[in-house]
Amino acid sequence: MENLTDLFVCIDHVGLAVPDLDEAIKFHTEVMGFRLLHRESNLDQGVEEAMIGTGAQLPESAQIQLLAPLNEDSTIAKFLDKKGPGMQQLCYRVADLDAVSATLRERGVRLLYPEARRGTGGARINFCHPKDVGGVLLELTEPPVDAAH
Numbered sequence: 001m002e003n004l005t006d007l008f009v010c011i012d013h014v015g016l017a018v019p020d021l022d023e024a025i026k027f028h029t030e031v032m033g034f035r036l037l038h039r040e041s042n043l044d045q046g047v048e049e050a051m052i053g054t055g056a057q058l059p060e061s062a063q064i065q066l067l068a069p070l071n072e073d074s075t076i077a078k079f080l081d082k083k084g085p086g087m088q089q090l091c092y093r094v095a096d097l098d099a100v101s102a103t104l105r106e107r108g109v110r111l112l113y114p115e116a117r118r119g120t121g122g123a124r125i126n127f128c129h130p131k132d133v134g135g136v137l138l139e140l141t142e143p144p145v146d147a148a149h
């Protein structure tokens, strides 16, 4: 496996855990002036989520992801119980998730899943354990080939 130098393309999004998605969207659009860009449920991840961003949508402009729990077993429900609402994750975009995951594993970073799973908009995703990357849950996302960005 080729040893990658530049692993990440850009910051893709920052994820905020919220108890109620509709309320959070209302706050971020009506008070903070963001636009709602995308909304979906992800049963595999146990979340109902929304992507918000600025109107400008610069090519590499990071978005904010609002994450609400779909059920009590959701990692977001656990996070809210322990820490309350707030920043739950940072997400880096990658061009080749399998290559980046392999490189990070070689360097001693634990990836949470043995294989990529499905993320927002059909992206391929995995996560680095927060204890191995400085205390922040780090998501890696490889957008689908037909994604707008």
Ligand code: MC0
Residues within 6 Å of the ligand: 015, 042, 045, 047, 049, 065, 067, 075, 076, 078, 079, 082, 087, 088, 089, 091, 112, 118, 119, 120, 123, 125, 127, 129, 130, 131, 135, 136, 137, 139, 141
């Ligand atoms: C837990 N820890 C965190 C953390 N969650 N540190 C920083 N940020 C977080 N979000 C720390 C705890 O404080 C604790 O440290 C230690 O990690 C173990 O935590 P735990 O409370 O025992 O929780 P676990 O181990 O049951 O679960 C943590 C883990 C889990 C990261 C493995 O949340 C997970 O599998 N996350 C990945 C999936 C996910 O988050 N899905 C929702 C987003 P101490 O020092 O107290 O021991 S879905 C998504 O993002 C998708 C839709 C997308 O964007 O495409």
